[in-house]
Amino acid sequence: MVMVMNYEMNDTTDYHIHGLDTLGWELTVCNALDPDDSPCRRVLRRNDSYGHLLYDYLSRFIPIRSLRKIIEIGGGYGYLMRDFLNRNNTLQATMLDISPYLLQRQRDTLSPFSVCFIQADIMDVQSPELQSFDLAILNENLGDLPTLVDAPPEAFASSRQDPDPLLEQVRSIFHRYAIEEPEDVRVNVNIGALSVLEKLCRAGIPFIFMGEHSCEAVAPEPWQHLVRLRPTGNPERIRLRGHDEYTIRFTDLEKIARAFQYRIIRGPFADFLAFDFTDKFRYIMAAKSTHTDEHEIIRHFIEDLYQYEYLILIKGRDATAAG
Numbered sequence: 001m002v003m004v005m006n007y008e009m010n011d012t013t014d015y016h017i018h019g020l021d022t023l024g025w026e027l028t029v030c031n032a033l034d035p036d037d038s039p040c041r042r043v044l045r046r047n048d049s050y051g052h053l054l055y056d057y058l059s060r061f062i063p064i065r066s067l068r069k070i071i072e073i074g075g076g077y078g079y080l081m082r083d084f085l086n087r088n089n090t091l092q093a094t095m096l097d098i099s100p101y102l103l104q105r106q107r108d109t110l111s112p113f114s115v116c117f118i119q120a121d122i123m124d125v126q127s128p129e130l131q132s133f134d135l136a137i138l139n140e141n142l143g144d145l146p147t148l149v150d151a152p153p154e155a156f157a158s159s160r161q162d163p164d165p166l167l168e169q170v171r172s173i174f175h176r177y178a179i180e181e182p183e184d185v186r187v188n189v190n191i192g193a194l195s196v197l198e199k200l201c202r203a204g205i206p207f208i209f210m211g212e213h214s215c216e217a218v219a220p221e222p223w224q225h226l227v228r229l230r231p232t233g234n235p236e237r238i239r240l241r242g243h244d245e246y247t248i249r250f251t252d253l254e255k256i257a258r259a260f261q262y263r264i265i266r267g268p269f270a271d272f273l274a275f276d277f278t279d280k281f282r283y284i285m286a287a288k289s290t291h292t293d294e295h296e297i298i299r300h301f302i303e304d305l306y307q308y309e310y311l312i313l314i315k316g317r318d319a320t321a322a323g
């Protein structure tokens with residue numbers, strides 16, 4: 001008996017190569033913090049850019065001063081890398097991006113530095129091509145990678161022998177890393193993010209940072225009545241201009257990293273974009289309706305600080321070094 005599996009694949013390749021001509025519609029946390037006078041910066045304990053705050057945070061865990069080769073995959077406008085190179089101009093940087101438009105923006109932003117630019121789909125890059133890098137950064141792009149949408153539970157049964165290569169790939173990655181198979185429900189699977197992480201781990205890159213919108217995020221207990229998140233555990237669709245992306249199930253990524261003997265540090269962006277829940281912010285978060293545009297921006301930004309999670313992955317024995 002042939003069972004027909006009706007599922008969809010969310011694929012943003014065409015949009016990124018041919019459609020994308022701005023990131024304005026999907027204001028990333030990095031871009032939101034870029035202008036010196038950004039209202040989001042005023043929320044933070046330290047008024048600084050995303051890249052500087054992230055660099056300083058990473059240097060608590062990894063010997064970033066002594067690293068040589070860094071690759072950023074999906075670097076958007078290039079602001080994060082600009083900040084890293086401002087902090088440390090001995091880094092040899094490579095920017096890999098699928099979007100010709102954004103690669104040009106990165107060239108412009110990074111023109112004062114010597115940087116290598118590669119136009120490629122990370123899904124097509126092989127592990128050996130990544131072996132020479134000491135640090136890989138993937139910021140707010142895992143959700144763009146291919147996602148299996150609405151997969152029925154039967155698709156995960158390891159005894160199935162159907163000829164669908166995509167389902168076979170999903171089953172085999174679930175099996176290799178003992179990722180829990182869904183029971184009785186249709187789910188979305190971040191297959192692109194899982195395969196890219198497997199590729200980076202297989203390449204043996206000693207340090208990896210990934211950050212993205214999570215489907216498992218919860219605010220810390222004291223703030224849960226103010227920052228109301230819905231951790232469904234199932235990657236959720238976010239509709240954007242010209243394409244959709246999906247939130248990320250970080251627990252599955254952790255399983256892959258652990259299998260490759262990485263030490264894992266996981267948390268919300270609020271760990272490195274630290275802020276204090278002052279009376280003013282409590283008032284803004286508690287208000288049923290928003291009074292000003294600035295309050296609306298701040299409310300979304302504070303939600304994002306908990307809705308976005310990161311992983312710092314540290315291979316083997318380097319786990320204790322700090323730079």
Ligand SMILES: C[S@@+](CC[C@H](N)C(=O)[O-])C[C@H]1O[C@@H](n2cnc3c(N)ncnc32)[C@H](O)[C@@H]1O
Nearest residue numbers: 028030074075076097098099121122139140141
């Ligand atoms: C939402 S933007 C994030 C940009 C930036 N990292 C930031 O945080 O502002 C996603 C980035 O990932 C890139 N991207 C999306 N899919 C990709 C793929 N398959 N391979 C390489 N880059 C990809 C996009 O072109 C873009 O630069």
